[in-house]
Amino acid sequence: MIKKITNISDQGIICDFGEEVNKDINKKVISLFNYLKEKSNKDEIKGVYNIIPSYNKLVVHFDLEKNNSHKLKEFILSIDIKKLTTSQKNKSWTVPICYDDEFALDLENLTKSLKLSKEEIVNTHLKTEFYVYMIGFMPGHPYMGDLDKKLFTSRLQSPRIQVPIGSVAIAEKFCIVYPYLSPGGWNIIGRTSIKLFDTKNLTNPCLFSPGDTIKFEKINKSELK
């Protein structure tokens, strides 16, 4: 469970669930996140600015005028995380992806470093059911895992200055989608046209939530919107 809680700011604490990154630990992080979010919405925890779940950590950013680290730490340590139940329902998504060479900028190089054919890489990627560990870095940006061991790879030696929007990329045991034009150092294996963050949607702008599952579905270039 929580190994320790320390300060990440004078207005923020970080709950550390240990070094490992796996679904079991992440599910505990998410259940604590949902619980604290509910408590904060009901104003049973005062002055919460943001609660930020990640792979194996949970950060709570609060207003020091209304709350403090000591009180929050004590409160969180009194929670039995194993017993938390949540009304949050996780969803399953199918994400269209085009693996054509013009989008899969690093696929060719990966065939060499992974010693697999393009078809093998694509089929392995398509077979995997991905789990959303967290949304972070920029709006709607999912961190998903785990890749099949055959596809484990390191990041690019030198990151790209600009990664095209919708690029699907892999590194280590994770897979991401870039929702915006941005710099990036992950290996790009395809492109999707799915909109991950929609500012027109005022109630639920972010498509995925931590804990959702995702499968990719291969499409042709002509189907890419």
Place this chain on the structure above:
Amino acid sequence: MMEQNHFEVLRPGINSTFQDKGRFNVQYMGLAPGGAMDYQSFLLANILLDNDKNTGAIEFAYQGPLLKLVKGKTKIVITGNVFFKIYSSNGEIIGDPYRTYDLNEGDQLDILATKASVYGYLSVEGGFKLDKFCGSVSSQPRAFIGPNEGKKIEFKDKILILKNSTIKKNKIIRDIKFESKKIFSVLPGPQFHYFSTTSKKKFFSTPYMITKQTDRMGMRVIGASLENLINSNIPSEGIIKGAIQVPGDGNPIILLSDHPTTGGYPKVGSIISSDYDDLIQQNANKEIFFQLVTLEAAEQQFALYLEKIKKKISNIEEI
């Protein structure tokens, strides 16, 4: 239909955006809180105008906009250490920050420069007419979030004002001092122990220069590099503004209001909240120092920070 009260932008300035206190309960979606860089100056602008505390203002950096009040009558205030002029039918005056002014139809407001500082704020009585997203009008141009799809304020933009001025008297805070702060307090971060004792000693005793690679997302400083003994990558974790992250090259980056929501670099510490407004006002090329403090000291400083704001508010006079 009657034309709404509005300014026309005759010059947008360098980095002019709409800001309020920022967004809450959104960071789990990858959306940064954003909000006014110098919260205190932003807040005082609204209080001087009897506005709701969180009314959206125009934040500008270095050079602000030149605005013409095309329609209506409004009361304005500028906060920060700002040099500005007002052109009216009575001629030209040099304005004082932290003092409200009445603008009449046809008047122009020329926000020329911030003095020995970076950010300033313009607020109008009753506020601008702005669409909110997730409870806030704050702009994040990179993510197309905020009024007008998050774009910075541009030449010829029409900025709508919600109402005509009804407050007769003007207000001022007289004793605002613009001190140049040099030493910034740092609370140890979650990966404080990743860095060698020798390099931390240097970090907390030698000067660091603020580089030009500084914006609303982060401030890069150059000085003695921090030596990482454990790992220069960590599994990405949540970020709070003020965090000092140290990538593999050992050069610290202080993450500011539009920071990425999560980050995979170890953090040596974080700038204490009460020093944040002063930190972001420091210009590029300036030398600053960091000093290590305890949580208790940081909390005491925060209480003092709130006290000082309250005192400024109680010093507001009618003129």
